[in-house]
Amino acid sequence: MLRFVEVAVSEPRGVYHLKVAEYNLHKKHIKKALRKELFPDNFTVSRYKFSPYMACSHGCAYCDGRAEKYYVEGDFERDIVVRDNIDQLLLKELSNIRERGPVCISSGVTDAYQPVEEQLGITAKCLDVLSWFDLPVNLLTKSALIERDLPVLEKIARRSGVSVFISLVHLDDKVRALFEPEAATVGQRLDLIGKLKKAGCTVGVLAMPFLPYIGDSEEHLKTLFGEVMTRGADFIMPGWLTLRPGRQKDFYLTRLNESFPGLVGPYKELYSNNLQSGNPLKNYRDEMAERMDRITADMAVPTMVPHRVYRNTLHKSDELFLLLVQMSELYSRKGIDVSSLRKSIDRCCEFLTGVKKKLGKDIAFNTETMNQSVPDLCRSGKINSILENDKLSAFITEIFLEEKIFDSTDLKLKKAPAGLR
Ligand code: SF4
Numbered sequence: 001m002l003r004f005v006e007v008a009v010s011e012p013r014g015v016y017h018l019k020v021a022e023y024n025l026h027k028k029h030i031k032k033a034l035r036k037e038l039f040p041d042n043f044t045v046s047r048y049k050f051s052p053y054m055a056c057s058h059g060c061a062y063c064d065g066r067a068e069k070y071y072v073e074g075d076f077e078r079d080i081v082v083r084d085n086i087d088q089l090l091l092k093e094l095s096n097i098r099e100r101g102p103v104c105i106s107s108g109v110t111d112a113y114q115p116v117e118e119q120l121g122i123t124a125k126c127l128d129v130l131s132w133f134d135l136p137v138n139l140l141t142k143s144a145l146i147e148r149d150l151p152v153l154e155k156i157a158r159r160s161g162v163s164v165f166i167s168l169v170h171l172d173d174k175v176r177a178l179f180e181p182e183a184a185t186v187g188q189r190l191d192l193i194g195k196l197k198k199a200g201c202t203v204g205v206l207a208m209p210f211l212p213y214i215g216d217s218e219e220h221l222k223t224l225f226g227e228v229m230t231r232g233a234d235f236i237m238p239g240w241l242t243l244r245p246g247r248q249k250d251f252y253l254t255r256l257n258e259s260f261p262g263l264v265g266p267y268k269e270l271y272s273n274n275l276q277s278g279n280p281l282k283n284y285r286d287e288m289a290e291r292m293d294r295i296t297a298d299m300a301v302p303t304m305v306p307h308r309v310y311r312n313t314l315h316k317s318d319e320l321f322l323l324l325v326q327m328s329e330l331y332s333r334k335g336i337d338v339s340s341l342r343k344s345i346d347r348c349c350e351f352l353t354g355v356k357k358k359l360g361k362d363i364a365f366n367t368e369t370m371n372q373s374v375p376d377l378c379r380s381g382k383i384n385s386i387l388e389n390d391k392l393s394a395f396i397t398e399i400f401l402e403e404k405i406f407d408s409t410d411l412k413l414k415k416a417p418a419g420l421r
Contacts, residue, residue, distance in 0.1 A: 023057060023116060024074070026081045033089035038353065039321045040101065040314055042329065043237075044138045044165065045305045047101025047318065050090065052122040053110045054081035058142060058183040061255035062209055064278070065109030067244040072109050080116055087125040094133050099356070100367040102161075102313050103130060106140040113143035115182060127152045136161040136313035140206070142168070144184040144192060150199050157200035161313045163305065164196050165237075167206040170215055171224055178259045179211065193231040202309050203232065208239030212270055212280065213263050216240070216288065221295050234309065235302040238292040240285065242278030243271050249278070293333055300409045304329070307406040311416065315367050316374040317352050320396065323406055324348060330408055344387040351386045375400050 034048045056065060059077045066076045073079065094103075105112045105123065112123040127149055130137055137156050139146065146153075146164065156162050166189055170176040173186045184192070196203045205228045210216040225236055243249040249271065257264050270280045279285060296303050304326055310319060324345045332338045359369055377383040378400045384393035395413070398404050404413040 022078050024079050025116065026074075026079060028081050028083055029085050030083050030089065032093070033083075033086045034093045034103070038356065039349070040310070040318050042304060042322060042325050044104045044106075044140065045102060045163070045310050045314070045322065046104035046138050047099070047314075048097070048103040048135075049107065050086065050103070050105060050126070051107040051110050052083055052086050052105070052112055052126060053114060053116065054083075054107075055079055056110045056114050057116065058111055058114050059181045060142075060183065061179045062211070062241055062243070062248075062252050064242065064244065064248060066251055067248040067278070068246045069244070070109050080114070082116070082120060082122065084120070084122060086122060087129050090126055090129045091132075094129065094135070097133075097135075098367075099370065100135060100315060101318060102136040102138050102163075102310075104138040104140070106138075111141055111143060111183075112139065113141045113145040115143075115145075117143075118145055118148075124149055124152075127156070131156050134160045136163070138163045138165070140165040140167070142166065142180065142183040142189065144188040146192065147195060150195065153196070153201060154199040161202070161309075162200070163202040163204060163309060163313075164192075165204045165206050166192055166196075167208070168224070168228065169207055169210055171220070171227065175214065179255070190227065190231055193228060193233055197232040202234050202305075204235045204237060204305065205233045206239075207236050209241035210238065210288070211241055212284070213266060214260065216291075218291060218295070221291065222299075225295060225299055225301060229299065229301060235304065235306055236296065237303060238296065240280065240288045242280075243267075244276065244278035245274045289333070297409070302408050304408060306408060308417070311405065315370040316372075316400065317355070317370040320374050320400075321345075321348060321352060323396070323399065326408060327406070327411075330411060340389060341392065344389050344392055347386055347388065 033050045035050065037047055037049070040047055055072050055074070055076050056063065057077050057080060063076065065072055105126065117123050127137070131152050137160070139162070141164070153162050168186070168189045170179070171186055176183070176186050193203050193205070207224060210221070221238070228236060243252055253264055253267060256267060270284055273279070273281055292303075307323065307326075310322060314322065324341070328338045328341045328345060331341065355370075355373060377386065378397040383396055384390060387393050387396070398413055399406060403416045405416045407414050
């Protein structure tokens with residue numbers, strides 16, 4: 001039952017009005033908001049990241065954030081850390097960015113739109129700050145509260161691009177309620193896809209983690225993928241459940257026992273390897289990888305952020321780096337030997353790191369410098385002295401000089417649409 005109560009917070013003390021009695025909010029003044037990555041990651045495709053909160057009251061039974069390696073103290077669902085000065089820091093730090101790139105709001109141990117955000121509005125304040133800068137924004141959530149911020153997301157999407165990653169692994173809302181009790185319903189999340197698309201956002205569906213024996217069947221995957229693609233999703237990132245030994249695994253098995261006691265034994269067997277990564281036995285991983293790859297290939301669904309999305313959100317050096325990483329992963333999934341490609345990535349990474357470091361000392365260094373460097377390398381043919389691979393260099397040159405887009409669903413180059421040249 002929802003009711004308003006007052007909850008005292010840790011030092012410095014304050015009082016928040018919340019709907020749910022059980023939260024303990026820990027107000028924390030931080031000194032730095034943004035984490036900067038040297039290159040974009042192949043998950044969210046971001047260069048900068050921040051989170052207004054730590055821990056999460058969505059209470060997903062499988063949440064990896066409970067694992068000891070993340071050092072989240074207290075009760076993960078109730079002891080919520082609130083970084084309430086983050087919007088002011090963000091304003092200062094964004095003003096000093098020299099290398100432009102996408103900013104991601106979220107982390108693996110929180111959701112920026114978890115229930116406390118409705119009262120505190122810290123994510124909303126951060127989005128307001130971000131709207132003053134022409135930087136692409138990426139967001140991960142499984143809350144319908146993001147709808148509140150559609151006007152500002154629409155504004156940012158128009159100017160610099162917004163990608164929203166919505167997490168969804170169930171189509172049966174009764175199952176969703178057991179494993180993600182405080183997150184948005186299945187219907188709300190499906191509706192969100194259309195609403196965000198209408199606001200001009202790119203929408204990806206994080207179809208992970210598929211729960212073994214509950215939501216990992218061939219039929220369920222096909223139905224789920226079909227449903228989200230019909231709603232207009234741009235890509236789907238599927239994945240299986242990882243259970244890290246310790247708090248995360250213990251919590252999940254306890255919850256599982258409450259709803260599906262007959263599955264506890266099979267789960268213990270499936271995760272009997274107790275790997276630090278939390279991965280299940282190899283034969284299950286192989287089976288799931290084959291199933292996910294086959295179904296997404298049959299449906300021509302991209303399983304990573306498409307090149308057409310990041311062409312205009314990353315500068316050219318970062319675009320080159322990410323293209324090589326994505327190619328390596330896609331070819332590897334198809335069983336193609338990528339050892340030569342990996343060597344090219346290492347050389348490219350070393351080269352670009354050197355350029356960034358050298359230019360970073362130059363006061364005139366800016367994003368445009370990085371935008372120019374790759375086409376120049378292609379024009380002069382120097383790209384091949386970095387990649388040391390004729391075929392790959394020709395492929396990359398075609399992308400950067402002939403306005404082509406890499407299509408991850410068939411691994412071919414396509415003519416870029418007018419807005420992406
Ligand atoms: S929404 Fe994400 S961070 Fe929050 S409990 Fe669920 S999995 Fe964890």
